[in-house]
Amino acid sequence: MNYLDIYQTYRKKIKAYDYALWLISWDQETEAPERSNDYASNQLEVLASAQYDLEMAEERLEAINHLYDQINDLNDEIKIEIKKVKKSIDRLLKIPKESYIDYQVLLSKSSKVWAEAKHNNDFESFLPTLEKIVEFNRLVVKLYETDTLKGYDVLLDMYEDEMGIKEYDQFFDTLKENLVPFVLEKTKKKPKFNRALTRNKFSIEGQRAFSKYLLDVFSYDLKKGVLKESVHPFTSGVSSTDTRITTAYHEDNLISSIFSTIHEMGHAIYEQQVNESYDETLLNGGTSMGIHESQSRLYENMIGRSYEFWAQHYPKLQEIFKKELKKVTLDEFYAYVNGVSRGLIRIEADELTYSLHVMIRYEIEKQLFNGKLKVKDLPKTWNKLYRKYLGVTPKTDTEGVLQDIHWAGGSFGYFPTYALGTAYAAQIYHAMNQDIDIAKAISSNQIHLINEWSKEKIHQFGGLKTPKEIMLIATKEPFDPHYYVNYLIEKYKVILKD
Amino acid sequence: MNYLDIYQTYRKKIKAYDYALWLISWDQETEAPERSNDYASNQLEVLASAQYDLEMAEERLEAINHLYDQINDLNDEIKIEIKKVKKSIDRLLKIPKESYIDYQVLLSKSSKVWAEAKHNNDFESFLPTLEKIVEFNRLVVKLYETDTLKGYDVLLDMYEDEMGIKEYDQFFDTLKENLVPFVLEKTKKKPKFNRALTRNKFSIEGQRAFSKYLLDVFSYDLKKGVLKESVHPFTSGVSSTDTRITTAYHEDNLISSIFSTIHEMGHAIYEQQVNESYDETLLNGGTSMGIHESQSRLYENMIGRSYEFWAQHYPKLQEIFKKELKKVTLDEFYAYVNGVSRGLIRIEADELTYSLHVMIRYEIEKQLFNGKLKVKDLPKTWNKLYRKYLGVTPKTDTEGVLQDIHWAGGSFGYFPTYALGTAYAAQIYHAMNQDIDIAKAISSNQIHLINEWSKEKIHQFGGLKTPKEIMLIATKEPFDPHYYVNYLIEKYKVILKD
Incomplete structure (x- = not known):
């Protein structure tokens, strides 16, 4: 052989x-x-x-x-x-085998320690575990450093090829300059919605029916996928012929399951459309966390939160929730799914403020790995940054530094890809709009046209192309965060006009 | 080490x-x-x-x-x-490695060939495949024969320890003598049921709700199990802490899913109650096909088709199917779930005639492996035996020799355990009734008492005891098919009295 x-x-x-x-x-x-x-x-x-x-x-x-x-x-x-x-x-x-095994053992217990600390609002009880996790990751950084890859860059590079502090700083600086002032100015008032949306209970059964309807609207291929339920929604793909998603239904929140289902379909349609011959190779699946997130966000936000989308599909939702939505107009529903407020919790954040939550985590991680921040000082720094960029202060660590599971799982360098993917999405959306009339595709129930474009420009390549190459193929230029800022400001200056 | x-x-x-x-x-x-x-x-x-x-x-x-x-x-x-x-x-x-591999390849294709042949009523197209399967099993017999184990006994022993032709002949002869004349005499007329039962549609959703209710009635432990749906119902256990069942719902047949669910729970409760420490060994799961089937049949027939059971649970079924069952009395429903008729299809057979279907397969297998029957003559022999023992003649091979998947999967010697298990069940039921008042347990919604008895006498042992030992522990005597015949005749002479 x-x-x-x-x-x-x-x-x-x-x-x-x-x-x-x-x-x-x-x-x-x-x-x-x-x-x-x-x-x-x-x-x-x-x-x-x-x-x-x-x-x-x-x-x-x-x-x-x-x-x-x-x-x-x-x-x-x-x-x-x-x-x-x-x-x-x-x-x-x-990595010395002993350190590696110790770390695996640590991780196998850490999420439970974190969950209890979060539940009890007790950062101190999580601190020793988190310190060990950070320590191991500092060791990893030291061992993996090369002439061109130093410090936190080592970790960033693990999740997104060729993205380091320099690139992320540029990206987040653009947000700080353009987005933060806009957000701080526009979100002083708490938004008001039709109370039928915030007070009614929406049956799980009805939400299930609408999620099934959405699978069809987006042409998620059930011959190569499954929709199930789990505590936290996720996508889990093993091959182009088997990429499954979950969603989570909550009676008191009609739109949570809707946008989870659409978001996960974005991830799943990506993997389903990768060149099938890659299933036998290591090139199956998406190329990076950032490009992956660009697909889920494009489906969730650019398509799923568009006016055209709800003009087309709100009648179906009203048909399912006849009584509950009787007095809610399309415009009121559209306002609701695009509601903006200064929040404390990343996973509940709206489209406009989402990336600022991520930016805060990025700044913290950067300081953790350049030695400027001690693990024990995390809560203080966290709260300070939330005040600075979102104008809110967590009352507890549960709704502050303890909210996310990622650090307990040893994921440092991962968070920034969430914001990056969202920004990629805006640029890809812009490019796609040059080739096909997206609004028309959505209005005429032809989202498959969007899938086909995405397959040709992004999905088919799987792991063959780097994120940078994908951006060049799909958008004909390098990543530029201004598309994202412009998209958000254009959209939300209308929505938040009064 | x-x-x-x-x-x-x-x-x-x-x-x-x-x-x-x-x-x-x-x-x-x-x-x-x-x-x-x-x-x-x-x-x-x-x-x-x-x-x-x-x-x-x-x-x-x-x-x-x-x-x-x-x-x-x-x-x-x-x-x-x-x-x-x-x-x-x-x-x-x-077994020569080459023969073994050839056989595995053959089996990987055979069920598809069988399914097509069944669909097209074309035995000839399945014949070459089946001949090869039988040929391999004849080779197995030859290779495995010992001084004490000869011919078809080799195959029988694979599915039920210490059960051979001698034992099965004795068993089926008892059925031939006592059961066949009773069946042929009592089943001349086609039974009539309340048309609401045979003509109505019963929503899948309603059936699902009743199956869930049944899980509770039988104390099937959902912390160690799952109820799902599949084309053919089955139980699939991997450990005492994970034993799953499926059922299948049909709108035009209310009771099919009910008895499938109960049947599979019988299998599953067995495996859930095996000594948990056996999960790490090869002694987990049931001890034999026959003992396994005894548990599913005891739950399905002795409990699930009893009058006490429906006196207790029919109101719940009526509550779910208010409109459909409004005019169906308890007695009419009881008659329906115990309806008897001469049928062609084993898996649709009633409690009374079921074992005769199995007996026919046993006689055929016996002849196949003592050289008296050629594979190509199977359809003729099949039809002859159905006339003889059940008084009916298949019009097609689809509803005759091609109906079961077992032979296509290379399972010879397996069928008899279905009848044997059913007969074990009657003897176990008799013994259990000496220790606890079963009718009362059922009437007072205390089926857990039956589970507990079964755990102590049968389930806990897993594969530690042989079927013979289990029968001695549970019933204090060796297997005796008269319990089965007596049980059936006692029950059905009342039901079929007119």
């Missing part, structure tokens, strides 16, 4: 374990009975360990090194794959 | 693969999107092959052989396990 064959033989095996681990986790999060959890964890551990042994097999590493040495003789697909694999293995080998 | 440690280390790994394979198959049968099937099959193949390598690892086989040599030094649990494992490995090693 030549090295390529060896590599591909291992890949086939490793992907089978990916599949098993993916399915166990999907099952546990959506359907598995409560008491099955311990048993499932034990089996998962065995399978993950078998997969690790395959990944680290001498024979495989040797094959990868040989292929890397002759990288220019390989075709594009495999070349890109080998580069990625080589990078990830080189990194893994740098 | 000593041999026991080696054995247990392998067992832990092998069970993790069991888990993954179990979950993939559960997912594919209940929820996975259609297009995901190919991808899932490919991953399953890799994992199954990795599991096979573990099972056949020299080091493991050596450990098993050593443990087997010193079997009397082992504790009961591990002793029984090693005996089972040794037997199955010795057998596997006897």
